[in-house]
Amino acid sequence: MPRTRPPVITLDGPAGSGKTSTAQAVARRLGFRHLDSGALYRALTFALLKEGVPEQEWATLEAQQLTDLNVEVEVEGDVVNIYHDGVLLTSDLRSTEVTASVSAVAGLPAVRDWLLDVQRSVGAHGNLVADGRDMGTVVFPDADVKFFLVASLEERARRRLLQDHGREPAEAEVQEEARRIEQRDNTDSSRSHSPLRRPEHALEVDTTGLPFDDQVSLIMRQVQDLTPL
Numbered sequence: 001m002p003r004t005r006p007p008v009i010t011l012d013g014p015a016g017s018g019k020t021s022t023a024q025a026v027a028r029r030l031g032f033r034h035l036d037s038g039a040l041y042r043a044l045t046f047a048l049l050k051e052g053v054p055e056q057e058w059a060t061l062e063a064q065q066l067t068d069l070n071v072e073v074e075v076e077g078d079v080v081n082i083y084h085d086g087v088l089l090t091s092d093l094r095s096t097e098v099t100a101s102v103s104a105v106a107g108l109p110a111v112r113d114w115l116l117d118v119q120r121s122v123g124a125h126g127n128l129v130a131d132g133r134d135m136g137t138v139v140f141p142d143a144d145v146k147f148f149l150v151a152s153l154e155e156r157a158r159r160r161l162l163q164d165h166g167r168e169p170a171e172a173e174v175q176e177e178a179r180r181i182e183q184r185d186n187t188d189s190s191r192s193h194s195p196l197r198r199p200e201h202a203l204e205v206d207t208t209g210l211p212f213d214d215q216v217s218l219i220m221r222q223v224q225d226l227t228p229l
């Protein structure tokens with residue numbers, strides 16, 4: 001059947017599997033827009049922490065209260081910018097505090113429903129590479145090519161530390177980070193609303209031991225084989 005809109009490509013997978021950096025590189029090569037859906041969950045988490053909303057109140061938040069947090073998404077061409085109270089959010093989204101709380105926030109049905117429209121409007125015209133946990137299953141179930149990225153827990157922990165600290169981590173640090181990542185994976189996979197899982201028909205790519213450029217090339221080849229661009 002002929003496609004009615006330009007392509008949508010999804011990359012899902014657990015923490016540190018390389019989704020976001022790969023999606024960004026693939027989008028750049030294709031001249032597509034990149035949606036980092038994790039950044040949206042992080043932005044709401046950042047706003048809740050910044051506004052001092054007590055954690056015991058998070059579960060009862062309603063759509064209007066989420067709107068009142070003043071998290072806004074603006075699309076400029078292929079770039080998706082996220083603001084809180086008019087301030088562009090960048091490295092704040094990846095702070096230890098935000099990372100520690102984001103899975104709890106992402107498990108709230110009100111939060112997921114609130115972000116669904118935001119994500120779909122970013123991808124409404126296709127020419128999109130979207131990465132996250134439920135891109136191929138829930139947000140863009142009709143995506144043209146779906147990937148599921150995996151890697152060993154230890155490698156994911158090592159990469160994450162290298163990315164955050166810019167140096168080779170000590171073994172004890174790797175073990176501690178692996179525990180944190182495993183805990184977040186468990187929370188993300190076991191929640192009832194849009195859990196992390198491999199989308200049907202997704203191509204699984206194990207990136208353990210794969211250099212970043214090879215990972216991007218592999219995805220590019222699959223995309224070019226599977227969808228007329």
Ligand code: CDP
Pocket residue numbers: 014015016017020037038039041042102103104106107131132133134135184188
């Ligand atoms: O980069 P990393 O894998 O550490 O995380 P992320 O992609 O920034 O996502 C942060 C958190 O947001 C995840 O641990 C999930 O709890 C949540 N998330 C989600 O539930 N659904 C998505 N589509 C994307 C992220």
